[in-house]
Amino acid sequence: GRLIDKKYFHCIDWLEDAIRILDRKAFEDLITKLWNSWNNRNNFFFRGKEEEARIVWERVRTLNHDFCIHNIVNKPIILVTPIVQKWEKLPNGFVKINVDATVLNNKTGFGVIIRDCDGFVIGGGGGGFKDDFMTTKWAELYAFEEGINLAHSFNVENAIFETNCTNIVSRIKKRKEDHVTVIGHRTKEIHKSMELFTKVEVKWINRSCNKVADLICKLALSNCNMFFGMDYLRDIHD
Structure with a gap:
């Protein structure tokens, strides 16, 4: 829910959060889904043709199934490391x-x-x-x-x-x-x-x-x- 509900101003911020939350298999599926959607759009825009909606849907549904049941035992690609945030006193003046x-x-x-x-x-x-x-x-x-x-x-x-x-x-x-x-x-x-x-x-x-x-x-x-x-x-x- 976090990746869907949280508000992001930049796509890269959303992807960085996804890397920290998902394991490698799930993140690979997510990128594959995004690539399929983008590739289909490019085929239509540059070549004037696109795959049937049923074919795209079946591919996405299969990937989505894998995405939802990803192995949560695997560690995320980028581990979440706590960042100490505190005020550091500046030099005088x-x-x-x-x-x-x-x-x-x-x-x-x-x-x-x-x-x-x-x-x-x-x-x-x-x-x-x-x-x-x-x-x-x-x-x-x-x-x-x-x-x-x-x-x-x-x-x-x-x-x-x-x-x-x-x-x-x-x-x-x-x-x-x-x-x-x-x-x-x-x-x-x-x-x-x-x-x-x-x-x-x-x-x-x-x-x-x-x-x-x-x-x-x-x-x-x-x-x-x-x-x-x-x-x-x-x-x-x-």
């Missing part, structure tokens, strides 16, 4: 900026949350675009840029940026000289903005450790644009 982006049904949302070295929320924000298609890569890059702008607005000097997008982390950290593509030019502009910090670092984190920024993204998808700042008493850290 550093601020952590978590960024995330979500693309769903031609809507794009981004979220930013900023915390000081003791874990207190300094501020954050999020926004969205309606009926404006944007690839996930561009959305994540835009969210990262908004995180930089928001950090500058709070006069952050030493920053640690965290995102669960490996592509963005790789692109920012490797500083690829890409002057041809539009995204390469945008990345170069981001590097210039990052040079305004005294010290700056970019880290990849697991999606499960980026829940607050992800929540702001989803609120932004509902046309909820917001930016906020926290004003604490001077002795809050004492």
Whole structure:
């Protein structure tokens, strides 16, 4: 029931959960079923022919039977290993900026949350675009840029940026000289903005450790644009 009832924003997340829940035989059957459906669709789209519904149904029913009675004694392909998630204190004077982006049904949302070295929320924000298609890569890059702008607005000097997008982390950290593509030019502009910090670092984190920024993204998808700042008493850290 978990694979059917749980809401997923990306197909890859659903497949990763399936790998952790199912054993090898069951997962192979699942992939075979998905492939049969996709292959039949491609035959119709590119060759103008598709198998009779009865043939496809019989094949799927047989595979589904195997899928339902899979041997639960066998271990999943990827074992579920508990991940220790806890706040790690930052070096004194550093601020952590978590960024995330979500693309769903031609809507794009981004979220930013900023915390000081003791874990207190300094501020954050999020926004969205309606009926404006944007690839996930561009959305994540835009969210990262908004995180930089928001950090500058709070006069952050030493920053640690965290995102669960490996592509963005790789692109920012490797500083690829890409002057041809539009995204390469945008990345170069981001590097210039990052040079305004005294010290700056970019880290990849697991999606499960980026829940607050992800929540702001989803609120932004509902046309909820917001930016906020926290004003604490001077002795809050004492």
